[in-house]
Amino acid sequence: MTSRLQSSLIPKFLALSIGGFLLLPMLLVVVMSFGEGTSLRFPPRAFTIDSYIVYFTSAGWMVPTLNSFIIAGASAAITLLVTTPAAFAFALFDFPGKRLVRLLIMMPLMVPFIVMALAYFFFFGQLRLLNTMVGVVIAHACLAVPIVFLIQSANLKSFDWTLVRASQACGAGHFRTFRYICLPLLRPSFLVAGLFAFITSFDETVIALFISGRAASTLPRRMFESVRQESDPVVAVVSTLLFAVVAAVAIVIAWRREAGRSRSATRDLERE
Amino acid sequence: MTQAQPFLRLDAVSKRYGGRAELAVEGVSADIREGEFVSLLGPSGSGKTTTLMMIAGFELPSEGRIMLSGSDIVGIPAHRRNFGMVFQNYALFPHMTAFENVAYPLRLRKQPSSRIDEKVKRYLDMVGLARFASRRPAELSGGQQQRVALARALVFEPTVVLMDEPLGALDKNLREQMQIEIKELQKKLGITLIYVTHDQSEAMTMSDRIAVFNNGRIEQIAAPLEIYRRPETRFVGEFVGESNMIEGRVGDATERRVETEIGEIEYGPDSAFGAGMPVFAMIRPELITLAEKLPPRNGTQLTVTRTIHFGDRVSVEGTTVGGTMLRFRASGREAAVCATGRQVNVAWRSDDVHILARGQ
Amino acid sequence: MSAADPTIAPASAAANAPSGRHAFGRGLRPWLLLLPVLLFVIGLFVLPLLGILRLSVVGPNGLTLEAYADFFSDPFYLRVLGRTLITALIVTFFCLLLGYPIAYVAARYAGTLGTALLLIVTMSFWTSFLARTYAWMVILGSQGLVANVARVFGWEPPQMLFTGLAANIGMIHILLPFMVLSLFAVMQRIDPNLLRASTGLGATPFQTFRRVFLPLSVPGMINGCALVYIVCLGFYVTPELLGGPKDQMIARLIGSQIEQLLDWQEAATMAAVLLVVTLTIFAVYDYFFGLDRLWRS
Incomplete structure (x- = not known):
């Protein structure tokens, strides 16, 4: 018994310390965001919320934030619209060249961002789309294609296609089957795919750095510049806000999963 | 209907x-x-x-x-x-x-x-x-x-x-x-x-x-x-219910007899086959019963090779001297007689024998 | 079209329908559904990529491989390339070393500890890597956490920020969640009964780990390493912000070419080399394991 306890103690201790290594820097940023003065001093000399006020009131930060939301929203919408039919094609049909098409769709996941940054820098330069939002939206929409494709494919794989037949047997044609059965059932997973595309764009730094320019600067680009050039404590604010959103979402999901588990357990009891 | x-x-x-x-x-x-x-x-x-x-x-x-x-x-x-x-x-x-x-x-x-x-x-x-x-x-x-x-x-x-x-x-x-x-x-x-x-x-x-x-x-x-x-x-005979399929050829068609490895088998009146045709004689296991003595026709002697108890009845498998395997049902009370290795006599009624065509 | 069309088919073709796919599948229908994505990816991804590749082989007098010859005969570029490959290897190794215990505990001990570890890993996975890079600047800077702690003990630390070490630590920290999630995806599916069986047969906990768990987790290790190595090869932001000027990796070289607009052909050549190296790894992975497995994690 003792040996078993010991044997599980070592990995547990290791895992916890490494978990601390992962978590600590993020917590540090939270502390920094309330710090005063130059951003790279830790611990900060004093604590204020000045940096938060600066972030929310300066156009230099608000405009890139807004840009990022617009670009991420637009590119997610485009990716979803372009990629979803393809996921249906893969789920429903066998066709010659399926493997090749799949490889093509996955391409954006295989090419290093820096290579694409150079490629788009040149390409959009020729099309006069450099330093425009349109350019960034297009680039980000391309990057999200494989991600949305993978998520949608997984969704469609787990979709119960006999429901479609059942609906037809009830007398619904193609349109009404899609409207009343497929769409309501697939809507949540469409949203998830869209969310992933949104985050992909919102988080993307390298390509945005080189092609968005000052005119269409995204939030990551603004952060990058601010980290590299000045010692701007607002970076810590933005980082904290981003971290807070992620943490909130992660905790809500974990909590709901727990709740869902106990709910389905009571349901099982009721059935009997 | x-x-x-x-x-x-x-x-x-x-x-x-x-x-x-x-x-x-x-x-x-x-x-x-x-x-x-x-x-x-x-x-x-x-x-x-x-x-x-x-x-x-x-x-x-x-x-x-x-x-x-x-x-x-x-x-x-x-x-x-x-x-x-x-x-x-x-x-x-x-x-x-x-x-x-x-x-x-x-x-x-x-x-x-x-x-x-x-x-x-x-x-x-x-x-x-x-x-x-x-x-x-x-x-x-x-x-x-x-x-x-x-x-x-x-x-x-x-x-x-x-x-x-x-x-x-x-x-x-x-x-x-x-x-x-x-x-x-x-x-x-x-x-x-x-x-x-x-x-x-x-x-x-x-x-x-x-x-x-x-x-x-x-x-x-x-x-x-x-x-x-x-x-x-x-296929139908074997897929629906259990059956014994005994290979044979129609011998005397008017007497409705099939010649098989276990002797002549008489069959019911419903089948019409010409002499010499290759057929199966099918007998459902539940229509085969234990017999005191070996009957001259429509019966055979078996060496019991396996018995499976279902509680209310017993499924018995046995082989003839020639090696044909037959399966039949016995009541729980008869189970003792049908212990593995024993020799038993079984019989059936000619009306319960069904003949179906066998491909070459 | 795209919205209503798919439902026409499932009647006939569904993947999990009992009778398999329908003959319609060989017609035009799938291609109609694929048309948008094909146009999009080819026109707006492949075309720009080919554009830059073309740039690397076109000189003033037509097609030439001169740029490549220059690249591979210049010891500076070769050193950068070698450093890139080795750095990625080091980062991958440490990610595996650090990632394995977390994934192991998260997979073996569900419950509060496992859930908490997974929560931390997912949170750092999703947190902007710029934020995390910034955090390391705070930790390693000359007025930062480590330096100030060291000073408390009366020791003046050497420069840590803007060195290769800082860049490596930053990359390890950022890529660690990739590794953990890849490992966890595989470890989670290891049947705990196998481990119980092994213990039941008389193996000590360590033997069970060594002979049963470890071999079964190898696919996760391969996936995680491939993923981390590939991302690391092309990593730009973190080395640029944390690293020093002396130990550049190829991505930074490309980046500075774009920023300073020095030489299109040179930049394109470096990009092509990086692309080929990356795709080669993908190809090797595909040959041995099939790419589909990589995407699943």
């Missing part, structure tokens, strides 16, 4: 899937009367489900016609055929309550909501689920889900109801209970029902007629007892 004209007719229907050489369904023909309960019985891959899917309109036949009251329905898409369908995994819409599931076909038919309300309630009541109307499928047990699926397939009074192994996912007791309920509903409502199953006892207990499928063809279509007593092929 009322004697009606052929209602649903399959006329030499075949199905070939793209790129494959063999036919999934090959020249299936059948006439199904109005109000009849027909089971499509066969092992998996025998074409029974594909046939059902072609009737439903989910698959296009490669050849042949499917006629409903005299007109071809092959070109009519599934949703306009007005056929009810019950699927093996229930296929209830998970985002709708039991009530909404059953109401769905009526709403699609744009019936007034008061009427929908009344009908859905009546059908849910009929399947014993009135209390569960507001539950979602995930909150119902398997049996309850299948009842909702049943109500949904019946509520719009379809021309034909198709069921694809509807009870396959239920446990044994519930399955037997549902068999009775489905059969009673079908009789009460006068439904024409085509029922796919691989379970021969299910087909036997529920059907007016059984179509036995094998390798994409119907081997025999007949009433359950007919199928059991007088199978036309070896």
